Amino acid sequence: MEAGECRRVFSFLFMKTATTIAEQIAQLEQRGMVITDKAKAEEVLADIGYYRLGFYWFPFENKYPNKHNRDHIFSSGTTFEDALSLYYFDHDLRGILTIYLHRIEIHLRTTLIYIVSNYYKSNPTWFADRRIVAADFLRMLPGLYSDIRKNDAIKHHHHKYRNDIYAPAWKTLEYMTFGSILYLIESLKHVDLQQEIALSMGISNLKVFHSQMQTLRVIRNVCAHGHNLFDLKLAQSIKPGKIKGMEKGQRNSLAGGLMVIASILSSISSNRQHEFIDRVNGLLDNANHQPIGRFISHITPLSH
Incomplete structure (x- = not known):
């Protein structure tokens, strides 16, 4: 048997196999988790899934946060309800963030369209002009x-204006992803236009602006795909700019990201900022009175 075939056989022999919900519950109990209401646990596992919940009972393991050489043994007294509480905290926080990130995204998109389209009034497809936008974006x-072009409104535009290569910016940019919008802003050759857009978000330094926008993009994607937020680690450090009180250790975590959201909201709507802060702080206060509090202690309450 050749080496490649041996590796495939070895992999097959040690590949994990599917388990029933009853087997999953038995395995959790063998690892030290206390499950007092098995019927409820079965209902939850059938609804949410063993794999997804695994991200939320991992912090209760003895070797957390070490992801290597895990034995999956839980700390004494760990209950199924504890892990479920951490899952629901994350779920509720994602729901809050999604609302306000959407508000920020719409504001940024609208501001970009308004500022640049009015600057280049005679060029409705300025986003495709090599004199205006960098070559990397155009490629x-x-x-x-x-x-x-798959969107009905854009299809309708091209049906009506058959010679147009692109629909105008105020139509096209409505359907660009948030990541593409950020890339387009960075690609504007007229730096003063980038500056004006940044100022609309309350940020005067372009490096700070691009740093904070990328932070929002990461958090938005985590929320959109349902990944865990409470232990989020940002690959790129946040440049705090005018944000006061952001400690060095918070610049790569969700705590810093929440401060960014609150700061930017203050330039869009003070009412929305206060609403956001109150909702986040209320969720944190409730969670901090539960056993899961120790896993979110790094997320400090926001200040008005």
């Missing part, structure tokens, strides 16, 4: 637009 544009 990506045909691929981006092929997806944008």
Whole structure:
């Protein structure tokens, strides 16, 4: 038997196999988890899933946060309800963040369209003009637009204006992803336009602006795909700019990301900022009175 075939056989022999919910509950109990209401646990596992919940009972393991050489043994007294509480905290926090991240995204998209389209009034498809936008973005544009063109409003535009290569910016940019919008802003050759857009978000330094926008993009994607938030680690440190009280250790965590959201909301709507802060702080206060409090202690309450 050749080496490649041996590796495939070895992999097959040690590959994990599917388990029933009853087997999953038995395994959790063998690892030290206390499950007093098995019927409820069965209902939850059938609804949410063993794999997804695993991210939320991992902190209760003896070797947390070490992801290597895990034995999956839980700390004494760990209950199924504890892990479920951490899952629901994350779920509720994602729900709050999604609302306000959407508000920020819409504001940024609208501001970009308004400022640049009015600057280049005679060029409704300025986003495709090499005199205005950097070449790297333009190389990506045909691929981006092929997806944008699938939207009914854009289909309708091209049906009506058959000679147009692109629909105007105020139509096209509505269907660009948040990541593409950020890339387009960075690609604007007229830096003063980037500056004006940044100022609309209450940020005067462009490096700070791009750093904080990328932070929002990461958090938005985590929320959109349902990944765990409470222990989020940002690959790139946040540049705090005018944000006061952001400690060095918070610049790569969700705590810093929440401060960014609150700060930017203050330039869009003070009412929405206060609402956001109150909702986040209320959720944190409730969670801190539960056993899961120790896993979210790094997320400090926000200040008005």
